[in-house]
Amino acid sequence: MNIAIDYQSRVPIYEQIVLEIEKQVALNILKPNEQIPAIRELAVNLGINPNTVKKAYDTLEQRKVIISKSTKGTFITDNVDEVKRIMVDKIIDDIKKNIQELENIGINKEDIIKKLKVSE
Amino acid sequence: MNIAIDYQSRVPIYEQIVLEIEKQVALNILKPNEQIPAIRELAVNLGINPNTVKKAYDTLEQRKVIISKSTKGTFITDNVDEVKRIMVDKIIDDIKKNIQELENIGINKEDIIKKLKVSE
């Protein structure tokens, strides 16, 4: 499990872990039903406190990205498609909001497309 | 000056003020050289501490959105276009990043456009 923690970031460590694991699920780096590191193990790997990892795992379980099985370990959900769908919807929504903001400022769709095409 | 503060948000109050004023500049609600409320006045209006408003104004001045004139008051910059340009560039950059993320997940440009067109 490869996770880079940015200690300068305003995003809490536990949330960085959440976002990174969600991302790796969406990118098929983490597969359905795959086991992920034990709380204590990941804590050691990242050099942080187990409670912080626990908080991340709790959040991920609430979002149905992972499933914790007592004494067995923690596993990626078997319904990875749903996780992806939610992520994609969120990103699409973000883009729509950004486009709306640009239009509010007075930039029309053609100009937006023009600006996007440069260096894309 | 109409600013709504969300106390539930993780974004600090001073930053909410910064973002809202920048937005109102971009939307031409706040005009070039226009005077904005005194620190103490806005603090009373929003029901917050003057130091919090001061921090917001300091940030805005650093970003060249406003100019503070001792004993005179605080004013919107005369170069509003530059503020707009920076905001637009930032939003465009956000959109690009989001598109890249979608492509990484495996969604091609045509699908992205299709998803964007629904309800837009």
Added chain:
DNA sequence: CTCCTTGCACTATTTGTTATAGTACAATTA
């Protein structure tokens, strides 16, 4: 000149969240 308002500067304290430290339990596995 006096009073009020302005931005500015500073210290101290409070508050809430994040992160750490530490301990313990139940259940499964080797």
Added chain:
DNA sequence: TAATTGTACTATAACAAATAGTGCAAGGAG
């Protein structure tokens, strides 16, 4: 039996945000 798993809990530390409070210098209005 020993080790590992997730779970649960309390206490503490660390940090940023926000508040509280005081005071200064300078300009404008009366």
